[in-house]
Structure formats: C-alpha cells, structure tokens
Amino acid sequence: MTSGNTQSIGLVWPSASARSRLRPLGSAQVDITGGFWADWLRRNRERTIPYGFEQLRRAGNLDNLRAAGGQGGDYRAASDTGGLTFAFVDSDVYKWLEAVGWELGRTSDTGYDDSKLRTAADEAIGLIAAAQRPDGYINTYVQLRRGGEPYGDLQWGHEFYCAGHLIQAAVAWHRALGDDRLLAIATRAADHIDRTFGPNGKSGVDGHPVVEMALVELARVTGEDRYLTLAAHLLDRRGHGLLGSGRFGSGYWQDHATVREASTVAGHVVRQLYLDSGAVDVAVETGDDALLASVVRRWHDLTRTRTYLTGGMGSRHLDEAFGDPFELPPDRAYAETCAAIAGVMLAWRLLLATGEPKYADAVERAMYNGVLAGISLTGDQFSYVNPLQRRTHRAPEPHADGGRAPWFPCACCPPNLMRTLSSWPQYLATADGAGVQLHQYADSTVRAEVAGGPVELAIRTEYPWDGRVIIHIGQTPDQPWALTLRIPSWCRSASLSDPDGNREVPAGESQVTIERQWTAGDTAVLELDLLVRVTEPDPRVDAVRGCVAVERGPLVYCVESADLPPAVELEDLRWDPARLPVPGKRADLGAVVGVTVPALHREATVDATLTVDAVPYYAWGNRDAGGMRVWLPRAR
C-alpha cells in the first residue's frame, strides 16, 4: 500500500492499491430503514449499549483505567471466578467504544437521544487517555499487577490483544465520526509494540491474535506503512515455537505451524479466526496471493468439517477449540458467540478479497443464527456458549448449557455483539466500478459510487420472513451499471423481475447480475423461495446421526420444551418422516414465522402423532430454562 485513505469510513477498508475484488460501503452509505434488522439495531442502541456501559462500570473495567491513571485502587477483574484473574478486561471497554463509534456514526435517526451515550464514551476515552503512560504503553493489568513491566507473559498476557482492540475502536471513531482522540492514543500504543517487537526488535507474538488485523487498519487510516509491516512480521513469526505448548498444546494459539503452511484450522477458535482475518488484510494490502490462498484453504476445511448448522464453531469447552473434523456435538457445542462473530469478520474479508458469494452465505448463516442467539430478545442477557441442544433434565452445574446471563467475568462476547450489530449495515452491500452488489437483504437504503456516478437504492423487504426483495432505483447515472444480487445457497428456486421482464434464476446460480441502463423509478424484484427445508447432517457427524433439522430461508429452527404439551418431554419426540413441516405465524416472539414440525410421541405402547411448533434458533432460551433441540431424531 502506498497511502492512507482519508475517505475511509467503513469497517474494513482496503486501500486503493489493495488486491481486493469488492469495495465496501461506509457507515454513512447504508441505512437500515425497517423490518427485522431495524428492530435488532434499535434495541442495540437503546438498550444493549447503554446497559453495557453500566456493566463495565459495575465489573470494574473503568475502575482499572482510573487506577492505572493514578486515581488509586487495585486491579479488579473477575473476582468470582474461582481464583482466575483475567488480564484482558481493558478490551471490553475498547470493544464497547468501537460499538459506540459505529453507532453514533449511523445516520438513521431513530429519535433516540444519544447524549448520554456520548457522555459515557467521553468518560471512557478520558480514562483511557489518563491511563496511557508517557511512553505510549497502556494495559491496566500490567500497570497495576505486574509492576508496569510490559510483555512479561506474551502467552497469556493479552497485551497486543488489548492494543488491537484499542486500535479497532480508534479506527471506528476516526472513520465514523472523524474523532481522533482514540486514534492518538492507539497510535502511540502501536508504536510501543512496534519499537519493541518490530522487524528489528525482539522476537515475540501474542498468545491471542487480533492486533494483526487492527494494525492493517491503522496503516490504512494513518498511511503509515510500518504498521502493515509490523502486522506482516507478526504473522510471519507465528508457527516458530515462540509461544511454546502452554496448557493446551501449541495448536491452541496457532503456533504449531506457520500461517502459510497450516492446512487446517486448529486450536482456540477465536484466536484462529482473528489470526486469519489479519492474514487476509495483510494479503490484500501486500498482494500476497499465497498468504490469501492459505486462509482460503483453511476456510474450506473449516466450513466442510468444523462448522455447526448455525454457523457456530468450536466443539470443546476445555480449550474453546475447534476439535477434530466432524466432531460437532450439539449438546456440548461451545460455539462461543465471539467465534460466530469472528467467522463473520473473516468471511467478510474473504468476500471483499475474492468477490465470491459463498462468503456472504457464511456471513448470513452465522449472523441469523450463531451470532443473534448470543443476545436475548430483551437486549440485556447474553450467552457465551451456544449449543444446539439443551436437555430438559440437566446436571446441577450452573454453567455451560447456553443459559443467558446479565454479564460474564470474561465479558468478551457482549461488547463484541454490540460492535457487530452497530456495524451490521456495512455488511449489506459493496460496490465496484461496474456496479453495486447486494449481499444481505434488509429493508434499507444503499448509496454507492459506480463508474458513472452516484447510485441510490431503496430496498423494501420483510426478509427473512418473506422472500420478496423489492429494489427501487432512486438515483442512477446515465450510464449502464450492474446490479448484482446474491442467491443464497439455501435457495432452491428464485425468480427475478425488472423492466426487462420476468425470469427464473437458473438453478445453481449463486448470484444474478442485471447490467443495463437504469432509470430513476425502476424496480427490480427478487423472489427467493422460502420453503421449509428438512436438513440431513453429514454422515460423518457422529453426534447427530439419525437426526434431521428444520430450516427456512437463512434461519435454523429449534424445538423448545416451552412449546410442548405438558405431558410430552422433548427427549421423547421423534421426527415423523411421513408428514411435512409447514410455516405458520406466531406472535409471542415478535413478528416471527414459526414452523410446525411433524413428530411422534410414544404414549403407552403406540406412537401418537403430534405437531410441534419450532422457533428460530436465535430466539431460543427467551422463555424458560427448558430443553431445546435443533436436531430431532428421526422415527424409523
């Protein structure tokens, strides 16, 4: 790369010279105007983000910054976690600030008074500024608990990790708001790492990646190539045993093989996906096709062998790790909320780099299922793990069954959800010189620049409940341009109508492109079939052999105890292959379309037929602490 892009206002913003197939749109270019996502985003702004600040205050994250800034007090973290002290809690504040940055930068006016949010953010930024040392270093755990001696525990200390999240927050505030208070702090923090561990410095990498992708964005924002160089250097140093084998083996932190050579994903899921996100960022900026190819290879392995139907990833609680190929237990799925989010981040980068719609498919599956399940319908209860099954009768251990909690001692997931929802409009569409690409369907307005000039689209849809997407052409240049629409991989038939007429989308197409001279007032209508689908698992997934799942559109469905007659236990249900599931409205969980599932239930000595309401997976666990199943055993 050669220079910073002062026009950058988006989430991931490849430089002009990057080898990136698609160009993102900035936070001011896409407005969500109604429907499914408007509800989620409103709740995020009005409930979740303000609530997050209260929790950060209560948990001591702000006090840590205050103490590091010289106002007294000891490090406070996770006092109730049985002797474990978490060193990385600064990052929760940074992720929350990133969310606020994107949120305040969204132009859609919901009528919500955000002055309190601004005040809260100002307080946090002020505390961060005061906590930063004159040499640029900032990490409250090290400053308060390790005598201020940096980088003494790269394995577990999360110092680069915290700096990475600080940089991401700073980038958001710069791009979304033009506010560079955090950028000044983050740049000096990055410089401290660069001076110490840059190409001519000490050899060392962090046990938890994230700084790599953050540094690339910092390079993009500042135009300073050395941050990109540092990111590439840290990637190259990985896989040479600098971290050792720790408690869980060197694969846990992806130090068992170099980033270029590792053929499969390994170890801790979020670590792997953040690392690979950084690798894509470096690859597109440096034109390093081999590096990009290594990520693509791992991504295919990941989606083929280690991804849940919900887009969740991570089968092991012990080390929050992927596990073996096809080791995908529904009950003990870890599927950390942050892992689904990291999957979205990685897939988005691969979509920009390659333009291939399969990556947008992955973003969709993860967002509608694995990510949204991480937050309650009230916006203030979170799940850390997201299993695909919870038994009606459970062990008394009060953890790890996917139950929601108001906050966590290790609170990485809630602010990660906040920043993901705040930036979600940016995932809907991209542009290139030739036209506009719609990747996700939402009631929204999209503004983009194509070769001939500005384009504005008004998109009307009740997706994901309804498969009709109406695209009104508002502004258009006087030259032909191409409107590209993704056909989701789950869709078995789709049709298109535009000023040139109606037509079926050929089976197997992953996108359709309409290239023509558009006129303001033109309309294109995409109709995606939303038949309920009965999904068989890959036969190598031992844990769900003999079961089926129900999907409709992008949504995975599940059956909850809450929807069963009192005499019927979830574990006694069997899927009845002789009947078909059908959709049906239900009002108790918002404007949700449910699915009625055909089932059998053994009563006395005969199988009684039964129909059971299934609800979207993202909505599970909002009514009681009962059982839940995505995969239902099939009757013989």
Add this chain to the structure above:
Amino acid sequence: MTSGNTQSIGLVWPSASARSRLRPLGSAQVDITGGFWADWLRRNRERTIPYGFEQLRRAGNLDNLRAAGGQGGDYRAASDTGGLTFAFVDSDVYKWLEAVGWELGRTSDTGYDDSKLRTAADEAIGLIAAAQRPDGYINTYVQLRRGGEPYGDLQWGHEFYCAGHLIQAAVAWHRALGDDRLLAIATRAADHIDRTFGPNGKSGVDGHPVVEMALVELARVTGEDRYLTLAAHLLDRRGHGLLGSGRFGSGYWQDHATVREASTVAGHVVRQLYLDSGAVDVAVETGDDALLASVVRRWHDLTRTRTYLTGGMGSRHLDEAFGDPFELPPDRAYAETCAAIAGVMLAWRLLLATGEPKYADAVERAMYNGVLAGISLTGDQFSYVNPLQRRTHRAPEPHADGGRAPWFPCACCPPNLMRTLSSWPQYLATADGAGVQLHQYADSTVRAEVAGGPVELAIRTEYPWDGRVIIHIGQTPDQPWALTLRIPSWCRSASLSDPDGNREVPAGESQVTIERQWTAGDTAVLELDLLVRVTEPDPRVDAVRGCVAVERGPLVYCVESADLPPAVELEDLRWDPARLPVPGKRADLGAVVGVTVPALHREATVDATLTVDAVPYYAWGNRDAGGMRVWLPRAR
C-alpha cells in the same frame, strides 16, 4: 463401632459391629495363580510399580518431601502445564506406597526380587517422616509455597485429600505387612485435622473428598472412634455452602446439596465417588441406613444415566464432570482412569454392605474395560482419559484423545492403577458365616473362614476368554456351608455341575448358591455362555444413536484402524446387521480372543462386505495412534 480389629488385613474392612452384609477376605487369603489376571499383576509388580518410583523421582515428588524435610529446594510440580501449579502431588507418593504395601503383602511368589522395591519404599517413608512437622501437619505444597500456613485454601488446596491418601497407604502397610511406620505419621496428620476441624473445631471441608473413607479405615485400624466421628462430621458439613461456587459451581465439589439429600450424582466424578465411598463406610459403621440409602439412590441414577458401556464415567473435559443424564459422547468421553477406579471402590463397598450381586457386576465391567484401558500392555504408558472413539484424523492439539503417555503433570491415575491392581485379589471373594461368595472369576486360590471352620478353594479358569470356571474344594469343615457364585448380568445362559449333578441356572438369576456338605476333592463347575453380544444403546443417549457395540463376556470390544485394510477408513465402516459377529483367537495382543465384526464399506458406488477384527477395549491404542470406535454406525 466399638473397637479396632487387629485381624484386619484387607482393603476395606468393616468392623465386627458394622452393618455389613458380607465380610471381605484379606490380602493373604486370595492368591491369583494364573491366567488373565496373573499377567496383569506380574506386570504391575515387575514393571509398573518400579517404573512409578522412577517417575516420582523424576517429577520432583520426592524432592518436595526432601525440601519440606529441610534438605533445601523449592516445590516442584507440573512445570510444563502452562502456569498451573498442582498442590496435591504428595498424594501420588502415598498412592504408590499403598500399592507397594498391598503388593509386598501378596503371598504369591512370582520369583521376582522385590528388594529394590522395599528399598524404594523405605526411602519414601523416610522422606515423609522427615517432612512431617512436629505438630503432625504434612503437606509439601503448603510447607514450601504457602509459608507453612495450613488450610488457607480448602477449595483447591487438597490438604485433607493428601492426608486421606497418606492414611490409606498407612492402613495398607499396617494390614498387609504389619509395618506401622506410616500409620504413626498418618495418625498424627489425622489428629491435626481433627484438632482443627473436628466437631468442636472450625467449620470446613475439603474441595476434594477422600479423607472421609480414609478416616473410617483409620478408625477401624486404630480402634479410635473419633476418626469415625470426624468422617461423619465432614460428610454432614458438606452441602452447606462452605466451599462456595468456585469456578464450576458448587455441584463441582458436591457442595450444592447435602450428602443425604442429593438425589443424583453431580460435578467432578472422582470427588463424587470418593465422597460416596466414604458415606458408605460411615453408614455401615454407624448403622445409618438413611445415609446408605442416599448413596444407593445416587448409584442407581449413575448407572442408569451416566455410565459408559466400559464402566467409565465423566462426560466433560472442562470440569472432569458427569454432565447431564444421557450425555455420553464416545469421542469426548472423559472417563478418567481414576473415575473408573473410584467406581470400583464404591461398588465394592456397596457389595459388602448389601450383598447384592449387581455391585459385583459393576466392579467387573469397570475393571475389565474402563480401568485396564488406563495402562498399556507394556505396563509403563498410561491414559488419563478413556474415550470410546478416537477419529482417524484429529486436531493437532496433542491432548485428550486417549493417547497414552509415560506420566502426567497431574499424575493421579498411574499410582491409582498400581494400588488397584495390587489389591485386586481382594475383590474376588467374600465370606460370611454361612459360606463363601465368589464375585469375580480368576485362576486363584481362596481361603476363608466359615462357621464350621476353614475353607480352601482352588479355582481354575481361563476367564474371560473361556466361560468355564472349575472350583476344587480343598479344605472344608465337616458341616454344610454355602458356595455362592455370581452369574454376571451379561450372561444369557449358564449351567452348573457339582457332586449333585448338572443343571441349568434359571434365567434371570444373578447368583446361584450350592449349600451342602462338601468333601475335600469335590468339584463344582460353572459354565457361563460367552456368545458375542451386539449391544444397542439406550435411545436417550443422543451421541451413539443408530450405532451398536460388540461385547463378549465382561469385555467390551472396539475396532481400531490398525486392523483395517489400508484402503478402508474407520469412519466409513458400517455395521452389517445381516451377518453375525464371531469370536476368533488372535496372538498379537497376548492370548486375546478377538471378535470378527461384519461390516459394509462403500467402494465406488456399491457397499462392499467386509469383516473386521475387533479387539478388547482395554487393549486399544497399543499399536499405533490410529482411530478407534466402540460404537459402530449401523447400516440402514
């Protein structure tokens, strides 16, 4: 109880007044003379136990004692476990000493020169004696790392736990060898706990039970009722929140409910089973039927909902816990070796207390499968976890797939195996006034005292490879007495011949009793059918739906990659229900009877029929690091 029993020479030795249905035999009353178990016991004595001492030396366990005794040096434990320090490593030495005690007390002469073993044990006992403080306290972690301040961390400190294992070793040396060096030490250590936490002392229980059962045995050995009182007191204090919720919830250490009230097993498996073993010991000594009933209730829940086919228990790696009812994943089975051993210890106590053969069934299933799998056929490689499935292709994380290792940073399992094998002869038979009960079948000599006088039996069998058990009556009194033989629950038909003739054992009998006037030279022959059985899982076990397992006699079988043709991958095999499995000799794993399993394998587009050799589960993982399955998917 009223007095110590100076005749006690067995593993668990209820006092004369105890409410115990059966009386154990001492270590000098049962000799294993040949066959299956003679091989295992010889290897334990000649290879495993001496090897264990080398490992304790290498790992620093002896150095810790040396340092605590004032010879200098810091606490050494688990330096390679990523920052975790294990506080309980003294217990490894104690368990090893317990093994040596039982072993040296075994009367069968294998021709092995045990002088080195005696020297090693003397060294260890000397170090323990020197490390003990004048006030009786001994715990090298606390002495070296916590400034000598005892009981500062009852949750995780394992101080009572270490004392419990010290007492168990002392009891073994007292009973098997009449050597009371350890008993003097252990008594003073117990007194320190009693002074501090006895009925009039501070309130506190240990995060890891074991001291309860040890104290009951100490009471039996010394005749001091206050150790029994202390054990009962510690049991009663549990379930009142003294331990808090820690990292994994209060159920983890069985503090979520009182021992009397808890309806199901919960939390950490070994903790629960050691606790319940202590509860049985207290219950029989105090005549507390309600306490015994609570353990029996939990035991039934445990065997019905949370026990693997192998007798293993524990479905969760994170907290080494039982998990939910019917949560029994084969691949991520934790099934810690120590848990299977603890299951044997508990079932043995329940057998003595009640006389019900189902508990001997449980001992058999666990010993032949879950326990023996924990040690290699060479006797010097151990497994900590014992899954029922290992995939051919696995994550690069070098742990937790059941692979064997020479030792562990947390080395609880290897010496637990050693002491279990050393004391195994004591599990074979019991006596009561009316006669002798044979619970386990092995080529052996059994001496017992019945009402009329001494009995000696010579038992000849190739069990478990052959179902014929010949019992020669050697010595017998001139009065009738009853010989009781267990009919294993897996056995579908059995027959019996004795001086009174031949007969079938009625179906469904769990034992047969021959009460008659025996004459020296009489013979009784039990024939147990050893048909290969094809086992269907409980339909509530989601993780193995649609699969079957193969068993023969007490042995669970498994298929290993090592026995497959090169072109066939384990994960592509399907059980062929159209053909029958048959047994067949194989010489490569000792005198093992294998089972030939009918399978299908997809080649090009057709299913090829195939027969595959299955090996006993205990023998798995001795040839390569390939895949293994107990449960095979059934072809449609």
